[in-house]
Amino acid sequence: MKYGFTYMLKETICYPQCVICYKVLGNDSMKPSKLAIHLNKCHPDLRTKDSDYFKRKFESLKRCKLDKTGIIHQTQQNIVEASYKVSYIKAQKKKAHTLAEEVILPCTKEIVRLLFGEEAVKKIDNIPLSNTTIKRSITDISSNIKENVINEIKESPYFSIQLDESTDVSSMAQLIVFCRYIHNNKFKEEFLFSFFLETTTKAADIMEIMKQFFNDNKLQWKYLLGITTDGAPAMMGCKSGLQTRIKEIAPNVVGVHCFIHRQALATKTLPGSLKTVFNQLVKLVNHIKSSVFNTRLFTKFCSDLDAEHNKLLFYTSVRWLSAGNFLERFFKLRNEVKEFLCQMKSGLVEYFEFDNFEITTAYLVDIVGHFNKLNLQLQGKNANVITHSDKLKAFIEKLKLYKTRINNGNLIMF
Numbered sequence: 001m002k003y004g005f006t007y008m009l010k011e012t013i014c015y016p017q018c019v020i021c022y023k024v025l026g027n028d029s030m031k032p033s034k035l036a037i038h039l040n041k042c043h044p045d046l047r048t049k050d051s052d053y054f055k056r057k058f059e060s061l062k063r064c065k066l067d068k069t070g071i072i073h074q075t076q077q078n079i080v081e082a083s084y085k086v087s088y089i090k091a092q093k094k095k096a097h098t099l100a101e102e103v104i105l106p107c108t109k110e111i112v113r114l115l116f117g118e119e120a121v122k123k124i125d126n127i128p129l130s131n132t133t134i135k136r137s138i139t140d141i142s143s144n145i146k147e148n149v150i151n152e153i154k155e156s157p158y159f160s161i162q163l164d165e166s167t168d169v170s171s172m173a174q175l176i177v178f179c180r181y182i183h184n185n186k187f188k189e190e191f192l193f194s195f196f197l198e199t200t201t202k203a204a205d206i207m208e209i210m211k212q213f214f215n216d217n218k219l220q221w222k223y224l225l226g227i228t229t230d231g232a233p234a235m236m237g238c239k240s241g242l243q244t245r246i247k248e249i250a251p252n253v254v255g256v257h258c259f260i261h262r263q264a265l266a267t268k269t270l271p272g273s274l275k276t277v278f279n280q281l282v283k284l285v286n287h288i289k290s291s292v293f294n295t296r297l298f299t300k301f302c303s304d305l306d307a308e309h310n311k312l313l314f315y316t317s318v319r320w321l322s323a324g325n326f327l328e329r330f331f332k333l334r335n336e337v338k339e340f341l342c343q344m345k346s347g348l349v350e351y352f353e354f355d356n357f358e359i360t361t362a363y364l365v366d367i368v369g370h371f372n373k374l375n376l377q378l379q380g381k382n383a384n385v386i387t388h389s390d391k392l393k394a395f396i397e398k399l400k401l402y403k404t405r406i407n408n409g410n411l412i413m414f
Contacts, residue, residue: 001051001054002032002051003032003035003038003039003054004018004019004046004049004054004057005017005018005035005038005054006019006058008024013027016029016030016035018038018042018043019057020042020046021043024128025038026133027132027136028130079123079126079128080128083128083134083137084137084140086100086134087134087138087141090104090134090138091138091141097134097135097138100129101130101131101134104129105124105129108124109121109125149190149192150217150219152181152183153181153219154218154219156183157182158182159180159182159225160180160224160225160227160228161178161180161192161227161228162227162229162258163175163227163228163229164229164258165201165206172196173196174194174197175194175196175209176191177193177194177210177213178191178192179191192213193213195213197209203234203235203237203242203244204240207242207245210246224246224250224252225250225252225254226255226256227242227243227246227253227254227255228258229242229243229255229256229257230257230261231258231261231262243255259378263374263375264320267320267323267368267371267375274364277354277357277364278323278327280354281326281327281330281361282315283348283351284341285313285326287346288312289312297340297344298311298336298337298340299311301336301339301340301343307332307336308333309332311329312333312337313326313329313330320372320375321372321375321376323371324365324368324369324372325372327361327369328365330361331362334358334361
């Protein structure tokens with residue numbers, strides 16, 4: 001009260017509120033030094049007032065200005081809502097928390113100053129967009145979304161889940177779970193939760209996390225009718241796999257091998273002649289990309305020739321779309337690669353002299369390109385089984401049109 005502040009209690013967290021301008025600061029401002037800064041900056045004419053003056057202001061605030069819950073001042077609702085909306089948009093764009101205070105707020109103030117004047121800028125200044133505020137807002141929004149999804153799942157007559165674990169760039173194993181259920185007589189798909197696996201990624205570890213989540217949120221196993229995973233032994237093992245463990249608790253569950261994962265596995269199988277050419281293409285690209293010096297030379301070489309691109313792409317087997325992107329980029333730069341290897345006097349240039357090398361490469365680009373297109377069409381929300389079936393049939397019909405005779409007239413087909 002010495003600095004003209006009272007506090008609001010929300011979910012056991014204290015937030016200081018000025019009894020003069022009714023502004024609510026963040027929890028990190030519950031320090032005398034920061035409260036004094038606000039008083040000296042915003043109300044310099046009241047610095048000499050004693051505590052009794054602020055207590056009278058507080059009583060007036062208490063009688064007239066607080067809402068029934070006493071959490072936050074009524075006039076702050078629009079300001080708080082604006083802060084939450086900025087936090088939500090920033091979280092969707094996956095930007096840093098500090099971006100709001102360092103970039104968004106100054107830009108907004110300049111726009112408002114030019115269009116509406118200084119009075120409007122003062123209102124913008126009241127919007128809390130600090131790092132901690134943004135973090136707290138995102139946490140609140142996330143909790144609210146999670147609560148809504150869980151309530152909708154509980155109202156659904158049954159639901160199914162899809163899950164997988166993968167290692168991120170920090171070498172941390174992450175478990176991600178999606179859920180499909182019925183809401184308002186329509187199928188709805190939502191992200192359910194994610195959890196990091198500290199040590200091993202065995203079926204027992206994943207099962208323990210699933211049990212904990214179901215117990216904490218009071219979800220009933222008997223309403224779980226389907227589970228979709230990849231084909232890893234930890235997921236689909238007949239003795240101790242995750243699907244087997246879940247079926248012990250929920251006997252009605254139907255285990256499914258992920259449709260997109262099966263399609264990705266199928267595309268890795270190539271006939272002998274195509275596999276040979278594919279490996280040669282990988283070797284050619286690796287020869288240029290594995291050397292920093294060769295990479296710089298090739299980039300300059302392509303720029304001098306005004307090529308459409310000036311860099312090749314690595315092939316990564318674990319990335320489903322990598323093969324198609326790698327082949328498409330190589331085919332566009334095939335002439336530049338050949339000329340570059342000739343000037344470098346590399347022995348790998350002899351690959352281009354093999355019979356049907358360029359024809360086979362073009363065939364690979366077409367086929368794998370269609371595989372990538374199909375893979376992308378199978379992804380996304382509301383891509384149900386019927387849609388998958390229709391897209392697969394259309395793809396097979398299109399694939400039949402790509403009969404190419406190579407290797408002395410032998411017909412290559414998948």
